Amino acid sequence: MRMASIFSPSDETLSLDLLVLPDVSLLSLAATLDRRFRGARAKLTHDRVAYLCHPDWTIDPARRPPPALWTPAVPTPQGLADTVRWYRANALL
Numbered sequence: 001m002r003m004a005s006i007f008s009p010s011d012e013t014l015s016l017d018l019l020v021l022p023d024v025s026l027l028s029l030a031a032t033l034d035r036r037f038r039g040a041r042a043k044l045t046h047d048r049v050a051y052l053c054h055p056d057w058t059i060d061p062a063r064r065p066p067p068a069l070w071t072p073a074v075p076t077p078q079g080l081a082d083t084v085r086w087y088r089a090n091a092l093l
Helices: 024-041 046-052 076-089
Strands: none
Touching: 024 046
16 A cells, blocks of 8 residues: 655645555454544544545546546646645644
């Protein structure tokens, strides 16, 4: 499993690597353990596992809409960096 590094706290630069989620059964086990240790304060729940593992959550260049139909107005790295800055400015991160 390789997780993407979204930002570096020191300089807020983005590093967008391949984000590969673990198998559903591994995430389900993690949700069970989170519930066991944190109780009602668990952050990873079984419904979140199902949501994250839904087949609609995919990044597939073959499924990209044609540029005539839609083109992003903000490049992904800039949008993620702006989002992180906003969350930090509003004390949410």
